[in-house]
Each structure stands twice: as C-alpha cells, then as structure tokens.
Amino acid sequence: MLIKKPNISGLWTLFSAKERRNIALYILGIMFYKFGLEAYNGSILTLATNRYDQDASLNNKPSNTFERVGLLSGLNQASQCIGSILIAPLIKRWPTRTVLSISVFIFGIVTAILMIVDTATGGYIKPKDFIPLNKNDFSYYGKYFTDAIIPIYCVTGITYGMVELIRRVIPRDIVGGNVEKLQRMDALVHIFYEISGTSGAFAAGLGLIPRLGNNYAFLITPIFFTVSAIIWWFLSTKQFHEGIIDDEIIDNVKKHQGKNYFQSVINGFLSFGQSVYVGGKIVFTHRKFIWLFTGYSVALYAHRYLENGIAPQIARRYLGNSEWSQIIVGGSNFGELIGALFVFLFTNTIRTPMPWLRIDALMLLIIWYIPFFYPPVGEVKYAWFIAVTFIPISFGWAAGDVSLVAYIQSSLTHLETKTKNVSALGAVMAFLYSSYIILYAILNPILGKYIDHVYNSTGSVRPALFNTAAIQLTIILIIVFLSTFVPKGSFACNPNLDDDDDDNNNDQEKKTSPTRISIDVNEKHQPLELVTYF
Numbered sequence: 001m002l003i004k005k006p007n008i009s010g011l012w013t014l015f016s017a018k019e020r021r022n023i024a025l026y027i028l029g030i031m032f033y034k035f036g037l038e039a040y041n042g043s044i045l046t047l048a049t050n051r052y053d054q055d056a057s058l059n060n061k062p063s064n065t066f067e068r069v070g071l072l073s074g075l076n077q078a079s080q081c082i083g084s085i086l087i088a089p090l091i092k093r094w095p096t097r098t099v100l101s102i103s104v105f106i107f108g109i110v111t112a113i114l115m116i117v118d119t120a121t122g123g124y125i126k127p128k129d130f131i132p133l134n135k136n137d138f139s140y141y142g143k144y145f146t147d148a149i150i151p152i153y154c155v156t157g158i159t160y161g162m163v164e165l166i167r168r169v170i171p172r173d174i175v176g177g178n179v180e181k182l183q184r185m186d187a188l189v190h191i192f193y194e195i196s197g198t199s200g201a202f203a204a205g206l207g208l209i210p211r212l213g214n215n216y217a218f219l220i221t222p223i224f225f226t227v228s229a230i231i232w233w234f235l236s237t238k239q240f241h242e243g244i245i246d247d248e249i250i251d252n253v254k255k256h257q258g259k260n261y262f263q264s265v266i267n268g269f270l271s272f273g274q275s276v277y278v279g280g281k282i283v284f285t286h287r288k289f290i291w292l293f294t295g296y297s298v299a300l301y302a303h304r305y306l307e308n309g310i311a312p313q314i315a316r317r318y319l320g321n322s323e324w325s326q327i328i329v330g331g332s333n334f335g336e337l338i339g340a341l342f343v344f345l346f347t348n349t350i351r352t353p354m355p356w357l358r359i360d361a362l363m364l365l366i367i368w369y370i371p372f373f374y375p376p377v378g379e380v381k382y383a384w385f386i387a388v389t390f391i392p393i394s395f396g397w398a399a400g401d402v403s404l405v406a407y408i409q410s411s412l413t414h415l416e417t418k419t420k421n422v423s424a425l426g427a428v429m430a431f432l433y434s435s436y437i438i439l440y441a442i443l444n445p446i447l448g449k450y451i452d453h454v455y456n457s458t459g460s461v462r463p464a465l466f467n468t469a470a471i472q473l474t475i476i477l478i479i480v481f482l483s484t485f486v487p488k489g490s491f492a493c494n495p496n497l498d499d500d501d502d503d504n505n506n507d508q509e510k511k512t513s514p515t516r517i518s519i520d521v522n523e524k525h526q527p528l529e530l531v532t533y534f
Contacts, residue, residue: 083161205326279431331387
C-alpha cells in the first residue's frame with residue numbers, strides 16, 4: 001500500500017486561534033514539567049541503586065538492590081492510582097487548569113522532601129574533587145535509613161498521579177471532542193513531551209548527577225514545576241464534558257451530591273473498583289476489545305520494565321555507573337519522540353494501531369544482544385551505544401501507544417454499559433491501566449530479587465538478564481504480535497477493522513444516545529469522579 005504524503009501545512013490550521021494559543025501554553029508548561037520530572041525520577045532511582053549497594057558493602061551482606069528498587073518503583077506506580085482518585089473530586093468543583101497548576105506546584109514542593117532529609121542527616125552536594133575509595137563509596141550521602149526513600153517516593157507518586165490524571169483530561173477541555181483534533185493534539189504534545197524528556201534524561205545523566213550527586217541532582221525540579229504551574233495558570237478551557245453526561249444531568253447531580261470531599265474520595269474509590277470490574281467485563285467479553293489487555297497493559301509493562309528495570313541493571317552492573325542509566329533512558333525517550341511524530345504525520349494513512357503494535361512487538365527482538373554484551377566498565381560510550389539500540393524499541397511502543405489510546409476512545413463511543421454511573425471508555429481505561437500497575441508492582445520486585453540472587457551467586461547479572469530481558473520480552477513479543485490478529489478484519493499490513501457483532505445489544509444501542517449513560521441521583525454512590533482517565 002502506498003503511503004500518502006501528509007499535509008503538514010494543514011495540521012496546525014486544523015485548530016482555531018484560541019485552541020492554538022492554549023495548545024502552545026500547554027506544551028510550554030509540559031516541557032518544563034517533563035524536564036523536571038526526568039531529573040527527579042532519574043535521580044531517585046540511581047540514588048536508591050547506589051545506596052542499597054553501599055549498604056550491602058558496609059554491612060558485608062548480599063545485595064538486595066534491585067529487589068528494593070523494583071519495590072520502590074512498583075509502589076510509586078500504585079501510588080499514582082491513589083493520587084488520581086484523590087484529585088478527581090476537585091476537578092468536579094474547580095476549573096481544570098486551576099487544579100492542574102496547584103497540583104504541579106504541590107508536586108514540586110513534595111519533591112524537595114528527600115533533599116531536606118539528606119541535608120538534615122549530614123548529606124551535601126557532591127564535591128568537584130570527590131574521588132571514591134571504591135565503587136560503593138558515596139560518603140556525601142546523608143546517613144538516613146535507605147528504606148526511607150520508599151515512603152517518600154510513594155508520597156511523590158500520589159502527587160504525580162494527581163498531575164497525570166489532569167494531563168489526560170485537559171486536552172478535551174482545550175480542543176473539545178473532535179477525534180482528529182484530539183489525536184493530533186495528543187501526538188503533538190507527545191512530541192514536545194519527549195523532546196523535553198530526552199533532554200532532561202541526558203541533562204540528568206551527563207550534567208546534574210555527575211556535578212551535584214544524585215542526592216541533589218533534582219534541585220531544579222521544584223523550580224521547573226513552579227514555572228510550569230505559572231504557565232498553566234493562563235490556560236483558558238472550555239470545560240468540555242465529551243457528551244458523557246449532558247449539562248442538565250450534571251446540574252441535577254450537583255444539586256444532590258454531597259459537599260464533603262472525603263465522602264467524594266470514598267465514592268471515588270468505590271467507583272474506581274466498579275469501573276475496573278466493568279472494564280474487565282467489557283474487554284474479556286468482546287472480540288473487538290479482548291486483545292487490548294495484551295496490546296496496552298502488557299506492552300506498557302514491557303516498556304516500563306525496559307526503562308526502569310533493565311536500563312538501571314545494565315548501567316550499574318555492566319558499566320559500573322548507575323547515573324548512565326539516564327543516557328539509556330534518554331535514547332528510549334528519543335525513540336518515543338520519533339514514534340509520536342510518525343503518528344502525528346500519518347494519522348490519516350495508518351488509521352488503526354495494528355501496524356504500530358506489530359512493529360513494537362518485533363522491535364523487542366533487539367534486546368537479545370544484552371545478555372551476551374561485554375562492555376568494559378567505566379566507559380560512557382557504551383552507554384550511548386545501548387541508548388541507540390533502545391531507540392527503535394521505544395519508537396514502536398510510542399507509536400502504538402498514541403494510536404491505541406485514540407482507537408480505544410473512538411471504538412468505545414457507541415458502547416453502553418448497564419451499570420449506572422460508569423462510562424464504557426472510563427471503565428476500560430481503568431481496567432487496562434490497573435492491569436499494568438498490578439503486573440509491574442508484582443513482577444518488578446520479584447524479578448529484581450531473582451537478579452540479586454544470581455548476581456550474589458555468580459558475580460554477574462548476565463545469566464539473569466537472559467531470562468528477565470531476552471526470554472521475558474520474547475514471550476511478550478509473541479503474545480502482543482498474535483493478539484493483533486484477533487479483531488475482525490485485522491489480517492492485513494494496514495487493516496481497516498470491521499465493526500464487531502458480538503454485542504448482543506446493538507439494536508438497543510442504535511435506539512439510544514451513544515453518548516449518554518444512566519445516572520440516578522438517588523443512588524447511594526455518586527457518579528464516577530473522572531477516575532477514568534489514566
């Protein structure tokens with residue numbers, strides 16, 4: 001099939017003048033946010049890696065570094081879900097841009113907690129002339145208990161989840177419910193998001209961590225988050241509701257729902273659980289959607305494990321320098337940038353996520369060289385080489401992710417649920433994201449414990465990476481690739497998917513409004529508080 005040349009000149013004119021202004025402000029703010037976020041996350045993961053290795057060396061005990069780092073990362077992901085639920089009632093009460101600005105400002109303040117703890121316990125910025133006595137000498141760190149990083153990182157996970165929820169809601173406030181506008185904006189934002197992420201990862205790995213130490217490398221994070229909050233404060237939004245609930249229903253609900261925030265939060269947790277159940281039922285009882293579990297949740301797990309699991313293990317155990325994991329992550333972010341750019345340019349040519357997901361799956365084969373790679377310790381050029389090999393892997397994932405989210409949104413527009421107060425789109429996204437969180441939170445520390453065991457036994461992580469990287473990702477490759485042939489009409493290089501007939505209520509759906517769900521204001525549980533947009 002010939003690929004049509006994209007009309008680049010018409011992409012920006014698709015939006016109105018007001019939409020272009022808001023998109024520009026939103027992108028500018030998100031670039032400051034992403035740069036500060038990369039500095040923070042990269043510093044924390046490398047800090048935890050170094051400190052756990054240092055503790056094992058000082059106490060003459062076997063290393064449990066990647067078990068604890070896996071637990072740290074998994075709990076942070078779970079905390080993001082909690083943060084999303086906590087912030088949801090506030091979005092119903094105040095303008096989205098106001099909640100977004102305040103949330104990212106609070107996030108910035110919370111990120112400073114660990115620096116305060118480090119300073120209070122004798123830590124200081126890495127001296128310019130610091131020469132370590134051994135590979136585990138980090139004497140400029142504070143003397144606090146290393147496991148204290150876990151609850152602190154969980155708290156920042158909650159605030160992170162708050163911001164990430166609003167980030168997924170506000171695009172519809174800016175451009176409305178037009179599917180093409182949403183997909184274009186999502187891809188455009190993703191492009192600049194990854195530009196900032198790539199530069200932020202490289203800046204952390206090459207500049208901030210080497211000069212300040214990873215205990216103070218995220219000093220810029222509160223500053224950049226504050227700048228982002230100020231920029232986002234000037235957004236003007238349409239408060240668009242995407243037709244899920246019309247204005248009359250919203251007004252009626254607001255008259256009956258309680259004003260107590262804590263009651264809203266409790267209802268939010270209950271509604272979230274209900275959404276996960278309904279979403280799972282939708283996914284596993286429709287041929288059109290059953291492949292989304294592997295195509296979205298499993299693929300997302302593989303990508304996160306690649307960046308937060310494999311990259312730190314390679315940097316620390318292969319290259320002897322944990323901060324170089326940010327160089328590898330920077331390469332991954334650059335791949336995501338290219339993937340988002342391709343979706344932005346070829347949206348009208350490749351209309352389904354199938355081709356992108358198949359590319360994503362096949363690119364995982366690249367990881368097979370890792371267990372057989374023997375770079376010399378301490379040479380940064382090999383971190384750059386690994387970063388380059390991560391580019392095509394993340395290219396496929398990002399292209400699949402951007403197009404898949406748009407596909408889910410458009411495919412679920414006409415699907416109704418019989419459960420009151422739950423939207424089909426929200427339920428499916430809640431289920432898919434929760435499935436990814438569960439996979440990551442359980443498997444990451446278990447695999448980390450296995451890697452530590454192999455390292456303590458053999459002095460190398462290569463035998464472990466053969467299983468945790470090569471074998472595991474190959475299994476995921478096969479599952480994801482085969483799942484793309486499940487929907488009707490998917491047996492083509494660039495398929496146009498057929499509508500599925502497995503919904504027994506199609507006739508009833510045609511008689512009812514596809515964009516309205518049933519809400520009973522007398523129900524004990526109030527409507528879903530936007531916990532659906534992960």
